[in-house]
Amino acid sequence: MWTLSVWFLGSLAACLLLVKLLPWLRDLMSTFAGSMAPRAFPSNSAFEHNKFALLRVLFGLILFARGLDVYGLLLDSERFSAVGLWAGAEMLAGALLALGLLTQWVLVFLVGAMWQYGDFVVAKSTLGNDIGAILAVLLLLVNAGKHLSLDSALLKRLPNLHWPLLYYSGVPGREIIFYAKFTALASYWAVCVYSIAIHLNEPAWMDGSAGPLLLSNNFMAVWHEQFSAVFTSSAVAVGLAKGSLWMMMLWYPAVLPFVLLGGWFRLYVIVWGWLFFALSMFFLQLGYLAEIEVLLWLALFWSVSGLDRRQPLEVLYDDRCNLCDRTVQAVTLLDIFGRVNLRPLSKNKPLLDEIGLGMEQALTDLYGVDGQSRKLFRGYDFYVQLSRTLVLLWPLLPLLLLGRLLWVGPRIYRFVAERRTRLFGVCALPRSKFFRSASVEESRSSLPQAVTLHVCLLILFYFAAVPAPYIGWNGLPNLGARLAHIYGITPIDVFNKTDLRMAENWFVLDSVDFHERVPLFAEDGSRLSMHASDRLYFGHTLRFRRAVIGKAGCYFESWRPLFEYMSRIYLQQRGAEAGDYDFRYRQFNQPLVSAEDIARNQFKSVAPEVICALDYKIVYRK
Incomplete structure (x- = not known):
């Protein structure tokens, strides 16, 4: 591991040196960024750095939840072992990311240690971590912890902490943001290219049978019974599942080039990506992979809804009313993308005349004016529109819409509005409002350029290692491909014949004493609640279901340590004496349903059979 780290840091330093010493290289990369950015990653927000900060919070919460699921299903004896310490470290890292404390160091730890070494100790190494590494590198390059964070509070008090906290000065400009996004997208595309190279040699992908087999897979699909029933009754459904798989094979190699082309090509990549992630999130069980991919897609392509400053909301408010003043103060803090323009009534008589609103009428409510259509929003409708405008208020929008539908919300608002000065008083001196300036100095760091160059060079080595048996190339393993894995650029082979055949064999454990099922597998082979732990999933049950593929006989004795381990976790969770x-x-x-039947768009399920049934005893000690 140390040798790999030295090679990685040495090659990255060499790229940084090249960027600094070769002006023509810097100019070439800047020209590329300037020409590609408007087509590939357009943005009209001067506060996109706050978008990355918001995604950092969500990323941290996901990692914390995943770590908590793992740590919560460890035996007490494991909690202070290497397994428990690494699982706890990821949980702590997630919490620090969400809070934005020591963010850059946390991202470095996750990319360079947790997902390169720690996950093998915890036994939950998975593709989700590799996509997480791609996202983490993007967040690192755009200094996502420098905004909406505890780090930002530290830097305000102690500006000299920029370098110790691994931040560059200023905010990331459009060029730096392009390098970060391009690096992430190129890394994701490289993983997709490897995937399609493998799938082209997979009969189940080439004949399309992997589509219906995946959706009916009891180990990976949430609604496997429902899909099996649909496929059994409809040849059209089987054909659509096969066709969707072939469309996926077209999407994989198009991800990067189509985004750079822009226009409809870019839109196709984005929309198909959303459909793919929705399928992964709601219909398949892949750990936290889908959630992390959603965050990556938002980091790359979320640029309009809730961010576009060309669609502002002008807020008219009584600056002598305490309640209005406090409300507006909260609005300015929540407006992280600068989409609200404040218009205190005492200073905006011309605006009132423009929209035909009298001063006496304006003093009775809060009003909002759409910056483009000039549509006026009053009272409760203003709060609904404000929730549409401010991203941080989006979670409240369904409640406000429901309140309007039931007429409860407007009545409560009207009750408070008519009594606001009596209840909250009058402020003779309105509080100064928080102002989010868009004119902040942009960073001139060379690191994003160096990382982009480094990633592109390592992708070339990675491609040399990609096997393509259909053209007689078995791949050339090399050091560069191993270094690329640190960036999350990993050899990927998922939904293959082995993954599909994991649906063939499973086990069920029942507690005789408590008269209930150990929540690992249901009678139909689907996963139960203990699979919330990626450690139990990737490191234990998945290994069993892969190992017994194509083998006959009862495997209790050869896998007895696994079953006893799961039984002890169950007893601990149940609080057994x-x-x-x-x-x-x-x-x-x-x-599985035969490929020959699927080729004819037929889906004939075979009934499961019990291979063996036996009892065993556990000696449980706390």
Whole structure:
């Protein structure tokens, strides 16, 4: 690991040196960024750095939740072992990311240590971590922890902490943001290219059978029974599942070039990506992969809704009313993308005349004016429109719309509005409002350029390692491909024949003493609540279901340590007392629907059979 780290840092330093010493290289990269940015990553927000900060918070919460799921399903004896310490470290890292404390160091730790070494100790290494590394590098390059964070509060008091906290001065300009996005998209595309190279040699992908088999897979699909029923009754549904898979194969290699082309090509990549992630999130069980991919897509392509300053909301308010003043003060703090323009009534008589609103009428309510259409919003409708305008208020919008539908919201608002000065008083001196300036100095750091160059060079080595058996190329493993993995650019082979055949074999554990199922697998092979832990999923049950593919017989004795380990976790979660406990093991087999049937758009499920059933005893000690 240390040798790999030295090579990685040395090659990155060499790229940084090249960028600094070769003006023509800097100019070439800047020209490329300037020409590609408007087409590939257009943005009309001067506060896009706050978008990255918001995504950093969500990323941290996801990592914290995942770490909590893992840590919560460890045995007490494991909590202070290497497994427990690494699991706790990821949980802590997620919390620090969400708070924005020591953010750059946390991102470096995740990319360089947690996902390169720690996850192998915890036994939950997965593609979700590699996509997480791609996102983490993007957030690192745009200094996502420098805004809406505890780090920002530290830097206001102690500006000299910029370098110790690994931040460059200023905010990331459009060129730096382009490098960060391009690096992330190129890394994701490289993973997609590897995937399509593997799938072109997979019969299940080439004949389309992987589509219906994946959606009906009891180990990976949430609604496998429903999809099986649909495929059984409809040849058209089987054909659509096959066709969608072939469309996916066209999307993989198009991700980067189509985005750079812009226009409809770019839109196709974005929309198909959203459809793919929605499928992964709501229909498949892939750990936290889909959630992290959604954040990556938002980081790359979220640029209009809620961010566009060309669609402002002008807020007219009584600057002598305490309630109005406090409301507007809160609005300015929540307006992280600068989409609200404040218009105190005492200073905006001409605006009132323009929209035909009298001063006496204006003093009775809060008003908002759409900056483009000049449509006027009053009272409760103003709050609804404000919730549409401010991203941080989007979670409240459904409640406000429901309140308007039921007439409860407007009545409550009217009750308070008519009594606001009596309830909250009058302020003779309005508070100064928080002002979010768009004219902040842009950073001139060379690091984003160097990282982009480094990633592009490592992708070339990575491509040399990609196997393409259909053209007689088995790949050339090399150091550069291993270094690329630090950036999340990983060899990927998912939804292959092995993954699909994991639906064939499973086991069920039942507690005899408590008369209930151990929540690992249901009778139909689907996953139960203990699979919330990626450690139990990727490091344990997945290994069993892969290992017994194509093998006959009962595998209780050879995998007994696994079943006993799961039983002890169950007893601990149930708060069982120390003692002897009896469990029952049953092993099932259900062959997949044949590829020949799927080729004819037919889906004939085979009934599962019980391979063996036996009892075993656990000696449980706290």
